[in-house]
Amino acid sequence: MDLIVTRGEREVEVSLDRREDGRWVVDVGDESYTVDVADAGELLSLRLAEGTESARDHVGRQFEVAVRRLSSRGSCTYQVSSRRGTDHVSVTDPLTHLLQQANPGAAGGGVVEALMPGRVVEVLVAEGADVAKGQGVVVLEAMKMKNEIPAELDGSVKKIHVEAGQNVDAGDPLFEVG
Amino acid sequence: MESTPNPEGGDVRIEKVLVANRGEIAVRVLRSLRELHIRSAVIYSEADRASLPVLLADEAYRIGPAPSNESYLRADAVVELAVSIGADAIHPGYGFLSENADFAKRCEEAGVQFIGPPSSAIAAMGSKIESRRLMIDAGGPVVPGGRDPLADEDAALAFAEVVGYPVMLKASAGGGGKGMRRVDAAGHLAAAFREARSEAASAFGDDAVYLEKFIEEPRHIEIQILGDRHGKVVSLGERECSLQRRNQKVLEEAPSPVVDKDLRHRMGEAAVRAAEAVGYTNAGTVEFLVDKHGDFFFLEMNTRLQVEHPVTELVTGLDLVRAQIDVVRGHALDARFDDVQPRGHAIEVRLYAEDPFRNFAPSPGRLEILRWPDGPGIRVDAGVYEGAEIPIYYDPMIAKLIAWGEDRTQAIERLGRALTEMRLEGISTSTPLFERILADEDFRAGRLDITMLERKLASGEWMPEDKPSGDLSIVAAAIAHAIRQQQVTSTPGAGADPGRGHRDRWRQAARRESTGGGTWI
Numbered sequence A: 001m002d003l004i005v006t007r008g009e010r011e012v013e014v015s016l017d018r019r020e021d022g023r024w025v026v027d028v029g030d031e032s033y034t035v036d037v038a039d040a041g042e043l044l045s046l047r048l049a050e051g052t053e054s055a056r057d058h059v060g061r062q063f064e065v066a067v068r069r070l071s072s073r074g075s076c077t078y079q080v081s082s083r084r085g086t087d088h089v090s091v092t093d094p095l096t097h098l099l100q101q102a103n104p105g106a107a108g109g110g111v112v113e114a115l116m117p118g119r120v121v122e123v124l125v126a127e128g129a130d131v132a133k134g135q136g137v138v139v140l141e142a143m144k145m146k147n148e149i150p151a152e153l154d155g156s157v158k159k160i161h162v163e164a165g166q167n168v169d170a171g172d173p174l175f176e177v178g
Numbered sequence B: 001m002e003s004t005p006n007p008e009g010g011d012v013r014i015e016k017v018l019v020a021n022r023g024e025i026a027v028r029v030l031r032s033l034r035e036l037h038i039r040s041a042v043i044y045s046e047a048d049r050a051s052l053p054v055l056l057a058d059e060a061y062r063i064g065p066a067p068s069n070e071s072y073l074r075a076d077a078v079v080e081l082a083v084s085i086g087a088d089a090i091h092p093g094y095g096f097l098s099e100n101a102d103f104a105k106r107c108e109e110a111g112v113q114f115i116g117p118p119s120s121a122i123a124a125m126g127s128k129i130e131s132r133r134l135m136i137d138a139g140g141p142v143v144p145g146g147r148d149p150l151a152d153e154d155a156a157l158a159f160a161e162v163v164g165y166p167v168m169l170k171a172s173a174g175g176g177g178k179g180m181r182r183v184d185a186a187g188h189l190a191a192a193f194r195e196a197r198s199e200a201a202s203a204f205g206d207d208a209v210y211l212e213k214f215i216e217e218p219r220h221i222e223i224q225i226l227g228d229r230h231g232k233v234v235s236l237g238e239r240e241c242s243l244q245r246r247n248q249k250v251l252e253e254a255p256s257p258v259v260d261k262d263l264r265h266r267m268g269e270a271a272v273r274a275a276e277a278v279g280y281t282n283a284g285t286v287e288f289l290v291d292k293h294g295d296f297f298f299l300e301m302n303t304r305l306q307v308e309h310p311v312t313e314l315v316t317g318l319d320l321v322r323a324q325i326d327v328v329r330g331h332a333l334d335a336r337f338d339d340v341q342p343r344g345h346a347i348e349v350r351l352y353a354e355d356p357f358r359n360f361a362p363s364p365g366r367l368e369i370l371r372w373p374d375g376p377g378i379r380v381d382a383g384v385y386e387g388a389e390i391p392i393y394y395d396p397m398i399a400k401l402i403a404w405g406e407d408r409t410q411a412i413e414r415l416g417r418a419l420t421e422m423r424l425e426g427i428s429t430s431t432p433l434f435e436r437i438l439a440d441e442d443f444r445a446g447r448l449d450i451t452m453l454e455r456k457l458a459s460g461e462w463m464p465e466d467k468p469s470g471d472l473s474i475v476a477a478a479i480a481h482a483i484r485q486q487q488v489t490s491t492p493g494a495g496a497d498p499g500r501g502h503r504d505r506w507r508q509a510a511r512r513e514s515t516g517g518g519t520w521i
Helices: A053-058 A094-102 B023-035 B052-056 B075-084 B101-110 B119-126 B128-137 B153-163 B186-204 B261-277 B309-316 B320-329 B408-421 B431-439 B452-459 B472-489 B500-509
Strands: A002-007 A010-018 A024-028 A031-040 A043-051 A062-073 A075-082 A085-092 A104-107 A111-113 A118-123 A136-142 A145-150 A155-160 A173-177 B016-019 B039-045 B059-064 B089-091 B167-171 B181-183 B209-213 B219-227 B233-245 B248-254 B282-290 B296-302 B345-352 B369-371 B378-382 B397-405 B423-425
Touching: A002 A094, A002 B472, A010 B472, A024 B472, A031 A053, A031 B472, A043 A053, A043 B472, A062 B423, A062 B472, A075 A094, A075 B472, A085 A094, A085 B472, A136 A155, A136 A173, B016 B023, B016 B075, B023 B039, B023 B052, B023 B320, B023 B378, B023 B397, B039 B052, B059 B075, B075 B089, B075 B101, B089 B320, B101 B119, B119 B128, B119 B296, B128 B261, B128 B296, B153 B167, B153 B186, B153 B209, B167 B186, B181 B186, B186 B209, B219 B261, B219 B296, B219 B320, B233 B261, B233 B309, B233 B452, B248 B309, B248 B431, B261 B282, B261 B296, B282 B320, B309 B320, B309 B345, B309 B378, B309 B397, B345 B408, B345 B431, B397 B408, B408 B431
Parallel strands: B016 B039, B016 B089, B039 B059
Antiparallel strands: A002 A010, A002 A085, A010 A024, A024 A031, A031 A043, A043 A062, A062 A075, A075 A085, A111 A173, A118 A136, A136 A145, A155 A173, B167 B181, B167 B209, B219 B233, B219 B282, B233 B248, B248 B345, B282 B296, B345 B397, B369 B423, B378 B397
16 A cells, blocks of 8 residues: 655655565655554554664564544544654545645645644634735634644635634644635 | 540541542542542533543532533532532632632531631732731741832842842833843942833833842742641641742652751741741641752742642651541641651652643643553552543643652652653653653752753753654554555455555655655654
């Protein structure tokens, strides 16, 4: 299975293969890893059995990782947490990825979702307004902390899915920019 | 009831207690109630229907919707509930209604015991100005200085002589460091005074400036006190709480690395005097600043059980919640409480649902995996269980991890070991921050002050270096994705390997990663 995986600024091609002995061989860019996987719902236990140069020191070690799917609109966004911290990783099949590149904003490309549960305290711009990448559109509050959620690309706000006072869950769409 | 100093038992019957709180402190109180065979009831909000205290209590009552001011802060409703269910007493925990003098008064009027000090003592200690005055009257040490604006340079010079250098000039209207000047000697005072004035005038439109003693390398050290209803107040020793962020304690320990028996005795006496001055009973904490010379100055008094009470429990062997209940029952403090000295060393860390490396962003959500540490010297006070949702409405502290050792080094090593055993996933927590603190040379040497944590955080020295490059997250997400796709398509093998021959084409299609080669973690 071939996938395009995005994590922060980094976008990389990933290829997976499940061997007959049950191990997964996962190529990430130029690196290759062989892992034993114990799958218990949202918890994966990965034991690195083999790896290319950069992973040699970690062979034999066990890594417990919780993987939670936040959304599956166009790309699937996963929250990945381990002892090293929490990451957000989005996984796209190559066809959808091509479509998104040809037409940003289509196939869910411009949809911004809540990364954590919270309450919408303010909507900063109106539908139809032009926004720049990084400009705050919605303010979310959780545990008495406010966070401004920015547009991920330049464009106009096509749709705002939430209003002030509303509660949202992780993965709920907040707004679309196209 | 004041007339029965009978250590076997007072004459106030406590057979049922309403716990007016949530989270780990509600669980903590429930534990002592169960041990004492006292029936327990707990209040809960809509968001806490399946919370741990609700599951553990003998009875649980819904008090309102999720927001605190519609549930846990409804003083009238809580007192009314206590009366209607026949509770003899209310334990307020910390936060919420615990330091609300009016609430304590309403309990008193309704004939329900408030497990805490008299409402008059809460009121007296509730105001910083009033409590400072009380402390001065009781002969206790306060930070020398005055809030009165200084008329001119001569007045400043004269006052600084009284207070002693170094001194700090501060703007009366102040805040944010504007109009603040540290002055180490008389020769520099006049110039600093003029600068502070003009800075204050331009920042706040008010040039009033006052002066107080500058506390060098201040530590936050507090004394746990306990008073019975027969006029006896004792000190149970100190806790060092200098590691703070935005005035929130992050790690606490007992004893303090810099407090010896003599200083402990003197601070204890000052704390007891402060408590006696307001007719204090029950558990309370007197907070001090301690400078690098070992001089200590009164900050404020907290009229409740503190978050960090377990470190005192571990080094004294006492159960402070039980002691609180015994006081309310009318028991007199006996010889066990006299001249208490710490045995060994205890350290507590507060686990917050927040990401210390993303500017402490809150991280509510579901606790997918939860495995507590265990073994020698480890105590966990938690308000959550695996699978529980951390609601968005309340304080992000979900648990406290406490280690005891024969000495400070062993306590540090045990806490460090416990952190490696712990698995707490699905949300971000402050755990990685504690790993850095425990490894920090200054911390290990006991060199602490109240600015240390923010200084180290700001310097960036604790930030993880390898965060943006690791492949572990990518591999995990890709495998999880593949497993789930397989489950969806349900055809064995489908999706797992749709032909690696296509790979080259996709390789061309995909934008090549530009951030260099991958590393596993």
